Amino acid sequence: GAVVSQHPSWVICKSGTSVKIECRSLDFQATTMFWYRQFPKQSLMLMATSNEGSKATYEQGVEKDKFLINHASLTLSTLTVTSAHPEDSSFYICSGRSSYEQYFGPGTRLTVT
Amino acid sequence: AQSVTQPDIHITVSEGASLELRCNYSYGATPYLFWYVQSPGQGLQLLLKYFSGDTLVQGIKGFEAEFKRSQSSFNLRKPSVHWSDAAEYFCAVGSFGNEKLTFGTGTRLTIIP
Secondary structure: OOOEEEEOOEEEEOOOOOEEEEEEEOOOOOOEEEEEEEOOOOOEEEEEEEEOOOOOEEOOOOOOOOEEEEEEEOOEEEEEEOOOOHHHOEEEEEEEEEOOEEEEOOOEEEEEO | OOEEEOOOOEEEEEOOOOEEEOOEEEOOOOOEEEEEEEOOOOOEEEEEEEOOOOOEEEOHHHOEEEEEHHHOEEEEEEOOOOHHHOEEEEEEEEEOOEEEEEEOOOEEEEEEO
């Protein structure tokens, strides 16, 4: 149980375009989901906390207008990278919270050319 | 603020040898402690967790960890490693009422024949 999926698993987009990443909790309801960013050979950096039906809470230094997060249901949160640039290329991981634990998705590799 | 230190960036052990990965945390309240494993290009898998009770916790894949409050440590151990254990290992700390996890910088484990 407690499976989280992400779609797509990898995406390549051109600079200036927007890309949406979906995070779904498949077998549990996640009132809270988290979005992380991971650079190569580095740890996970929390970008934002997403609560169903309310605005996301962004960590300091994360541009909320660039990284749009929507948590429309108890099983789906989306991250939209707007006007992507090469420096946005990274590995994005989401997690869903259930009973003090976080269950992580497999990640999405974003490459901006 | 909570923090996690994993002092070993990279560890190499021989297959069949024992393993200990170090984790030290800093947190004012009673911590919730986690160890996650990440294979290349993948999300995070929970190995084990400590919330309360017995300070020696057993996890999946033959791993265990011991919570030592006096040393602010939560070291991960395995008596005999397998080649499939090669991965990146992350220690994380959270707490009751604080949904966020703080991750250490990770320890990369290499297994040699």
